[in-house]
Amino acid sequence: xxxxxxxxxxxxxxxxxxxxxxxxxxxxxxxxxxxxxxxxxxxxxxxxxxxxxxxxxxxxxxxxxxxxxxxxxxxxxxxxxxxxxxxxxxxxxxxxxxxxxxxxxxxxxxxxxxxxxxxxxxxxxxxxxxxxxxxxxxxxxxxxxxxxxxxxxxxxxxxxxxxxxxxxxxxxxxxxxxxxxxxxxxxxxxxxxxxxxxxxxxxxxxxxxxxxxxxxxxxxxxxxxxxxxxxxxxxxxxxxxxxxxxxxxxxxxxxxxxxxxxxxxxxxxxxxxxxxxxxxxxxxxxxxxxxxxxxxxxxxxxxxxxxxxxxxxxxxxxxxxxxxxxxx
Amino acid sequence: xxxxxxxxxxxxxxxxxxxxxxxxxxxxxxxxxxxxxxxxxxxxxxxxxxxxxxxxxxxxxxxxxxxxxxxxxxxxxxxxxxxxxxxxxxxxxxxxxxxxxxxxxxxxxxxxxxxxxxxxxxxxxxxxxxxxxxxxxxxxxxxxxxxxxxxxxxxxxxxxxxxxxxxxxxxxxxxxxxxxxxxxxxxxxxxxxxxxxxxxxxxxxxxxxxxxxxxxxxxxxxxxxxxxxxxxxxxxxxxxxxxxxxxxxxxxxxxxxxxxxxxxxxxxxxxxxxxxxxxxxxxxxxxxxxxxxxxxxxxxxxxxxxxxxxxxxxxxxxxxxxxxxxxxxxxxxxxxxxxxxxxxxxxxxxxxxxxxxxxxxxxxxxxxxxxxxxxxxxxxxxxxxxxxx
Numbered sequence: 001x002x003x004x005x006x007x008x009x010x011x012x013x014x015x016x017x018x019x020x021x022x023x024x025x026x027x028x029x030x031x032x033x034x035x036x037x038x039x040x041x042x043x044x045x046x047x048x049x050x051x052x053x054x055x056x057x058x059x060x061x062x063x064x065x066x067x068x069x070x071x072x073x074x075x076x077x078x079x080x081x082x083x084x085x086x087x088x089x090x091x092x093x094x095x096x097x098x099x100x101x102x103x104x105x106x107x108x109x110x111x112x113x114x115x116x117x118x119x120x121x122x123x124x125x126x127x128x129x130x131x132x133x134x135x136x137x138x139x140x141x142x143x144x145x146x147x148x149x150x151x152x153x154x155x156x157x158x159x160x161x162x163x164x165x166x167x168x169x170x171x172x173x174x175x176x177x178x179x180x181x182x183x184x185x186x187x188x189x190x191x192x193x194x195x196x197x198x199x200x201x202x203x204x205x206x207x208x209x210x211x212x213x214x215x216x217x218x219x220x221x222x223x224x225x226x227x228x229x230x231x232x233x234x235x236x237x238x239x240x241x242x243x244x245x246x247x248x249x250x251x252x253x254x255x256x257x258x259x260x261x262x263x264x265x266x267x268x269x270x271x272x273x274x275x276x277x278x279x280x281x282x283x284x285x286x287x288x289x290x291x292x293x294x295x296x297x298x299x300x301x302x303x304x305x306x307x308x309x310x311x312x313x314x315x316x317x318x319x320x321x322x323x324x325x326x327x328x
Numbered sequence: 329x330x331x332x333x334x335x336x337x338x339x340x341x342x343x344x345x346x347x348x349x350x351x352x353x354x355x356x357x358x359x360x361x362x363x364x365x366x367x368x369x370x371x372x373x374x375x376x377x378x379x380x381x382x383x384x385x386x387x388x389x390x391x392x393x394x395x396x397x398x399x400x401x402x403x404x405x406x407x408x409x410x411x412x413x414x415x416x417x418x419x420x421x422x423x424x425x426x427x428x429x430x431x432x433x434x435x436x437x438x439x440x441x442x443x444x445x446x447x448x449x450x451x452x453x454x455x456x457x458x459x460x461x462x463x464x465x466x467x468x469x470x471x472x473x474x475x476x477x478x479x480x481x482x483x484x485x486x487x488x489x490x491x492x493x494x495x496x497x498x499x500x501x502x503x504x505x506x507x508x509x510x511x512x513x514x515x516x517x518x519x520x521x522x523x524x525x526x527x528x529x530x531x532x533x534x535x536x537x538x539x540x541x542x543x544x545x546x547x548x549x550x551x552x553x554x555x556x557x558x559x560x561x562x563x564x565x566x567x568x569x570x571x572x573x574x575x576x577x578x579x580x581x582x583x584x585x586x587x588x589x590x591x592x593x594x595x596x597x598x599x600x601x602x603x604x605x606x607x608x609x610x611x612x613x614x615x616x617x618x619x620x621x622x623x624x625x626x627x628x629x630x631x632x633x634x635x636x637x638x639x640x641x642x643x644x645x646x647x648x649x650x651x652x653x654x655x656x657x658x659x660x661x662x663x664x665x666x667x668x669x670x671x672x673x674x675x676x677x678x679x680x681x682x683x684x685x686x687x688x689x690x691x692x693x694x695x696x697x698x699x700x701x702x703x704x705x706x707x708x709x710x711x712x713x714x715x716x717x
Contacts, residue, residue, distance in 0.1 A: 015552060022556065029568030148700040150650045152657060153673075153692045160682045160689070266559040270654050274677075284560060285658065288567040300560045307557045 005316055012308055019308075020078075023300040024071045027293040074297070085294030089287070094298045097283065102302055105272075105279040108198055109264040115199050116206040123207075124214025128222065128249075129241060139211060146208030151267050155201045155274040174278075201271055202264055214249060221245035254317045265303055265310075371635060374712040381708020387701035395511040399468035402504035403482040403490065406667045408466075410489060410499035412438070415685045416449055418494040418502075421459060432456045433483075433490045458484040494687035496675050505667050506691055512668035514698065516583055516652045517645035523587035525641060528594025533625050535595065536602025543599075550592045558589055562651065566660045575666040582661055586648050597640050601633045635713035642706035646699040653695050669695050 077083040084094035127136045174190055221227065222245055230240045272281030280299055287296040365373070375381060394401060419433040435455030439448050465479040483490050493503040535546040565585045569578060602625070605611060614624045649669075655661030656670025657677070664671055669691040675681065676688040 015555060018552060019556060023564075026561070026564035026568065029565070144700060144703065145696075148646070148696050148703060150654060150695065150699075152654060153695065156673075156676065156679075156682065156692070157689065159679045160686065163679045163683055164686075263558075266557045269559045269563070270658060273658060285563060285660075288563050289660075291567075296564065300557075300564060303557045303560050304555065308555050311555065 001319065004319060008312055008315060012312065015308060016305060019304040020075055020301050021071065023297050023304065024067075024074060026300060027288075027297040028067055028070075074294070078301075084298040087287070087292055087295040089290050089292040089295070094295050097295065098280070098298055098302065101278060101280045101283055102299075102306075104277070105265060105268060105281075106306070108195065108202070108268055108277070108279060111195055112199050112202040112206070112264050112268075115203045116210060119203065119207040120210035120214060124211045125218060125241065125246060127211060127215040128218035131219065136215075139215075143208040143211045146204040149204070151201055151205060152270045152274045154204060155198075155271050158197065158201065159275070198268070198271060198275060198277060201275075202268055205267070206264065217249035217251075218245055221248050251318070254314060265306055367635075371712045375708050378708035378711060380704045381711075384701040384704030384706075384708065387697065388705050391510060391514055391698055391701065394507060395514045398507050398511045399470070400476075400478065401480050402501075402507040403465060403479055403492075404501045404504040405466050406500065406505045406508040407665060408500060408504075410495065413489060413491060413495040413499035414447065414497060416491050416495040416499065417685075418687050419451075419491050421492060425456070431459045433459055433492070457488045457490055459490060460484045493690050494685060496685070496688060497681075502672075502687055502690060505672055506669075506694060508667045509669045509672050509691060510694065512579070512662065512666060513649055513652060513670070513695075516579065516586075516662075516668070517648040519580075520583040520587040520590060520648040521641050521644050523584060524590035524594055524644065525637070527587070527591035529598050529630070529637075531591070532595030532598030533602055533630070536599035537606060537621070537625055537629075539603070539606075546595070547599075550595060553589065553592050559654075561589070562586070562655060563658075563660060566655060575663065578662060579666065582652065582655065583648075586651050590644055590648065593644065594637070594640055597636065598633075601636065602629060605629045605632055635709070639706055639710040639713050642702055642709055646702045646706075649695065649698055649702075 074085060077085065082095065084098065086092075087094050087097055090097060123139050127139045130136055174187070174194060222241075224245070227240060227245055230244060231237075235243075268277075268279060269281035269284060271277070272279045273285055276282060280303065284296060284299040284303075286292070287299065413436075416436060419436075421431060421433055423429065423431050425432065433456075434451050434453055435457055436449040437452045437455075439450055441448065459481060460483075461481055463479055463482045463484060464477045465482045467475060467477045470476050489501075491501055491503070493501070493506065496502055496505070531546055535543045562585060565588075566582065569581050573581070606629075611624060611629060614628050619628070652661055652668060653670035653673065656663075656668055657673045659674060662668050662671050672688070672691040673695075676685075676692075682689060
């Protein structure tokens with residue numbers, strides 16, 4: 001098992017490298033760069049551009065050099081010094097901006113994942129055990145609806161309903177008085193009271209598909225002879241179901257965590273923009289549109305790594321859960 | 329046989345069917361027919377039992393018909409502005425009045441709030457705007473070929489206005505824009521899927537047929553592409569599109585970007601199929617017969633799982649539609665003057681705007697209906713295509 005984990009992590013290293021290259025190429029794709037337009041803006045407004053500032057920037061990032069030199073400078077700064085470069089738009093080092101937002105993104109994603117499981121697990125089991133009952137049809141209906149409604153639309157509609165009927169503006173993760181406040185117990189409570197809205201919005205689609213998967217898998221298992229044997233032996237019904245078939249059906253449940261986490265991270269970008277959450281989404285979006293390349297690059301790189309870690313975690317969980325999976 | 333299947337079969341015989349010989353009442357009798365039925369006939373029988381999939385299929389066909397005949401169905405050109413009708417609420421189509429059947433909508437009088445300078449629309453029962461079917465309106469070309477000015481529905485006097493789904497910020501008719509948006513939104517999925525399909529079949533086919541190192545390389549590339557989070561990648565690529573590009577160039581660039589991810593799924597499906605078919609006798613026979621490898625792959629092996637490919641395509645289109653809508657909604661996808669559902673929803677980005685003009689959310693409904701219909705259709709096709717289901 002340990003060997004399996006180590007090998008998986010070793011495979012990740014080259015992938016991360018290629019990803020970092022792709023991230024760098026993506027942020028280099030737009031024509032022009034921020035520095036040029038920055039200097040042009042300053043000159044246009046009549047301000048003197050100090051030569052040594054530009055030189056220092058060129059020196060630090062190799063902005064006047066070919067792209068591979070820039071890439072090497074960028075990546076070696078990240079690895080050796082943890083220096084993600086400078087955000088031109090915010091005029092501050094990138095690492096001052098990203099970690100808080102990345103943390104909140106992870107928090108929302110994990111909270112959503114747990115929410116998804118809490119909903120999907122019992123509903124999926126109920127749907128399978130009471131196949132074609134009223135409850136099953138209702139669950140199926142909402143399941144398909146949850147899949148069909150894009151998250152950001154759901155966010156928009158919920159915001160509209162909250163605005164129209166409760167005269168409340170939904171959005172953000174903190175009440176205004178806590179936005180700038182340092183972390184405290186009250187701030188955490190405040191966060192919790194805001195967290196549920198993005199959690200529900202992001203969780204619906206995932207919960208919907210998990211319910212379908214759980215139902216289908218459990219239905220496959222319930223008809224098998226060992227279930228009948230367990231019943232014949234006089235096990236109480238809840239034990240028959242929970243102890244054996246559910247455990248088998250749980251398998252794909254765990255393996256979906258791998259793709260659920262990346263979709264959550266991805267999906268939260270658009271939802272966060274609609275709900276103006278202080279997560280990575282809105283900032284990445286503005287960084288991309290203003291060609292704030294180092295900020296955008298840092299986000300794309302870190303989100304990709306987060307995705308890979310998510311996949312790794314689910315692979316390990318799956319291997320731990322299913323004895324049939326071979327490690328080589 | 330389950331009671332459910334029995335019911336489905338009975339329903340099948342009761343309802344009028346386009347099949348010359350509807351399948352017999354019980355499974356056993358279908359069996360004897362099944363010996364002579366072609367593969368596609370068998371699939372059609374199975375598909376017809378799936379009621380939701382049938383509904384999904386009909387809705388999908390309707391949507392594509394709307395896309396094709398957008399000019400005929402839209403009462404007004406999508407870019408016709410009217411400063412008098414900024415955020416005009418939807419008008420109800422009234423079918424009868426005291427003279428009998430006389431479809432009409434009631435006009436508005438606009439009242440301006442002297443303090444807030446906000447305009448409120450009050451329905452004026454005195455002003456009747458007669459509405460007719462197959463009426464003359466603005467001129468357009470059917471399928472780009474014949475000129476016509478016929479419209480399915482519109483005000484009897486072409487210079488009148490009517491807003492069955494309200495008007496937007498610039499007083500444009502939401503219904504007309506929705507109809508035109510259907511064309512772009514539904515087609516972007518098709519074009520994107522076609523590109524993914526070509527990439528998926530070629531690369532997946534090579535991967536599965538040859539195996540070995542080529543397979544390994546292609547599989548690693550696929551894994552790598554899938555490990556990049558989709559939306560940041562899309563955003564990055566879309567942000568890189570030159571701003572001076574015309575709408576058409578942007579449209580194709582976006583379909584290519586969307587299909588860049590989509591092809592990996594199809595490539596996996598195709599590869600798996602090729603891997604299992606490679607060992608079949610008919611492939612060996614073709615090889616001994618001296619058929620070229622391309623011929624074996626695309627003429628002998630590919631037709632063996634056409635049905636699966638069709639099902640995967642149907643299931644891939646909704647993803648593309650949602651992606652286009654999301655990107656355009658964020659202002660990164662298609663841009664006005666192109667009209668797509670995402671571009672229309674851009675108007676509804678602000679909660680306050682939505683509160684004053686909730687009808688701007690109508691395109692959202694179109695997205696949901698289209699995605700649901702395609703999902704149901706794809707589900708049914710997948711079940712029908714699987715002989716062991």
